[in-house]
Amino acid sequence: MRIPAHEATTAQLGAAYPLVASRALPTGGVLVGRDLLGGAFVHDPFELYGAGALTNPNMLVFGQIGRGKSAFVKTYLYRQAAFGRRIVVLDPKGEYGPLARALGASPVALAPGGPLRLNPLEAALAGPGGGSEAARRRLARCAAVSSAALRRELSPLEHAGVEVALDDVASRSAVATIPSVVEALLEPTPAAARAIGASLAALRAGTRDLALELRRLVHGELRGMFDGPTSPDVELDGPAVVLDLSAVYHSPALGVLVTCAAAALERAADGGPGARTILVVDEAWAVLANLGAARYLQASWKLARSRGLANLAVLHRVSDLAAVGGAGSAVSRLAEGLVADSETVVCYAQPAAELATAAAVLGLSEEESRAVLRLGRGVALWKVGGRSFLVEHRLARAERALVDTDARLVARPER
């Protein structure tokens, strides 16, 4: 018996055999490793976006602990730096120090009461729109930090209170800081109250919770990190900026601290015209549980294209996105929006119990879901603008020192 030949387009075959018959990516980029179905796998979010293969340059990396997520991210950044990309990392576990040093930078380690400070309210570079644009962005950052500190949305009065407090501070000094905003909130001026048509007592009462929460960054256990002008020793304009937050990784206030850090790094991430910056938030699941932090991240994801910025977040399970804040809550909707705004997804092995969620959120076919269950360390399913690849991440010998997070757990003989 002879079976008649069947003809199909490459697009149809790609749908029927997603990993076998995927079209190659149209551009160059950095070498990631081996495409398990043949050839080398290269990727660059800016080139793919420029070529129209992606509608945004953002990336998400999922995977269980120890699968090689951070190792991939570190070497990806190291290789991207060779092409002149700027690197900005929010590092909650303090493991990007070797990468920073390899790129000629020193990691900025923030700790309560430590010697270094970052100012989340430092004026943005006076770009187009000059002072008014800088003021608008400072207000957005102060509102984000405020919402993260309160772990909820700001009330209209609180939002207006932040605005007039910043105006008040700006009329008295050149640099706004969290302590000066706290002072202005605790003791509002009659002019500030008049500006928003409230009585002095109503303004003070309506912003009191906010003032007290922000005060924790100045006087409480969180002091000494974000409560003054940026220390002169902190270099934010270099080719690599790594912010080590490991001293506060287990703090319940991690959400507000990361929001402060991200706000303070906004200037570093905006490298100016033509800049190409990759902004990484490792262990982002710990951050997404905070509404203000999640909203700030999402704003950064949305603005990526206009700022020459590719955001990259590292998460454990796909359900981290759905679980934060409870199904249907504002936080989980924001987190799910991150997936929609990230057209490159790198998925390391997920546990069987996660598979249904992963398939639904990431749009995995049955074949892809089965593959995700079986992936070994260092191997991931890549979804890039609707195309799928199975990629084995390869480490160069010289890169091992950048990625070894097992070293502290098990003493392994040198190979």
Ligand SMILES: Nc1ncnc2c1ncn2[C@@H]1O[C@H](COP(=O)(O)OP(=O)(O)O)[C@@H](O)[C@H]1O
């Ligand atoms: N592609 C790889 N080849 C060989 N070893 C790897 C690879 N990726 C990760 N590893 C090793 O696995 C360990 C855990 O990786 P890591 O990236 O820290 O995991 P996580 O997914 O928890 O971020 C590291 O010590 C690293 O050296």
Ligand SMILES: [Mg+2]
């Ligand atoms: Mg990791």
